[in-house]
Each structure stands twice: as structure tokens, then as C-alpha cells.
Amino acid sequence: MEPDSLPTELILTHPRQSLGKIQLDWKPQPGNYLDFEGKTYAVLERRHRYQLKSGRYRLNNIALYVQSAQRPAEKSLVAGRWVVGDATCRYNAHSEIIRCAVKPDGPCECCHFYESIN
Template sequence: MEPDLLTEVILTHPRQSLGKVMLDWTPQPGNYLDLEGKTYAVLERRHRYQLKAGRYRLNKIALYVQSAARPAEKSFVEGRWVIGDASCRFNAHSELIRCAVNPEGPCDRCRYYETHM
């Protein structure tokens, strides 16, 4: 991300712009962003490029987010954080969803928990 480039943060539902911010990191889908005292989950990141002097240059970045609470349970798997206990065979290994059988959690009291082989 270019350091002097504003990033527009867009709430997906209801669709509205939350404003433009300067970020010192590159949020990926599944990351959480704190903005004006609220927490949002990043769902999508879009780049817009502009042709200038025969080269494409990054012109705009938009983050599409939804309001969310940071998950209390996280596991570090293959260099990234995922929601829930990754040792369970039903865990989705995703930054956005925990699992199909108990998406709201918590994992430690889930009756469907099975150790992943």
C-alpha cells in the first residue's frame, strides 16, 4: 500500500461510506479494523488503478466491511489467524467463519467437537 493513499472504508449493509482513513498496514479479508470506537471485519479489498505516463499506478483502495466483534477464540494456522479451535475437524480454517455446526461458538463447550486427525 502506498503510504500517502487514503483508503475508503465502506459498510456493506446498509451500504454507506464510513469515510477515508490513512492506514499504516494492508488489511486482508478476515482482518479486523477499529474505526471511531467500533470494530469491523474486512470482507473485501478493492484496488483501482490509473494509467499515467504509460504505467498503471494504484489510485484508490476501498475496504468493504461489516460490523463485528473480535472473536475471543483464535488459532494460528499456516501463517494466519483463524476463528475458533483449529484442532476440531469441523473448523472451517477461515478468518470469517468458525464452522458449519457451531458458527457462533464457543468451541470449548461445543457438543460436536471432534479432534482433527
């Protein structure tokens, strides 16, 4: 095992089932996307699992709770993080997972609900 990689279990949220275990050399955050066995998944939650060894707790593995998703074509950079959709719209959720309350599936282009924040 490489020093920066941890065993990571992918768990599908609905229906709840384990998709398998993989080694990752990065630590996906909720809102990130990852590809596994030809499918794309959105990370919803990350849980760390620790093990007590020699009187110290050490990170043993990570569980990622995911759902099947498509990578969004529209993204905006807001305060150093990527959000889905056009962040200049008043209705944008400023989230990595959901675009907005009015038209969550998008696209933002030509949306008749668009209102500029400015």
C-alpha cells in the first residue's frame, strides 16, 4: 500500500449496498465526483474509521456514501470551491451537489427564472 493511499469502501446510498473497496490517493469531499467500474458517482458523505493500535488511534479506512450521478457541465468557482451552475443567479444554491431550488436539473443557460445577484 502506498503511504498516501487508504482503503476506501464505496457505499451506494439508495438502495444501500456496498459497491466495493478501492485504494485512493486523494481524499474526496462531499460534492466531489469519482468514477468506479465505468460509472460516475457523487460523494454525499465521508466517514473515517479508526483502529486502536499500540494505545493510539490511527485512521484505518474511509467509507464514502455515494449516489449515481452525471458530472455537471456548468460549474462556478465561489470562495475557492466549485459549485454547480451559474453562481451569479439569485437562486443558485452555492452547493457542490444541487444547482438551485427552482430548476435543480438545469441547465442555467436560458433559464427564465434567472435573476442576477448584482
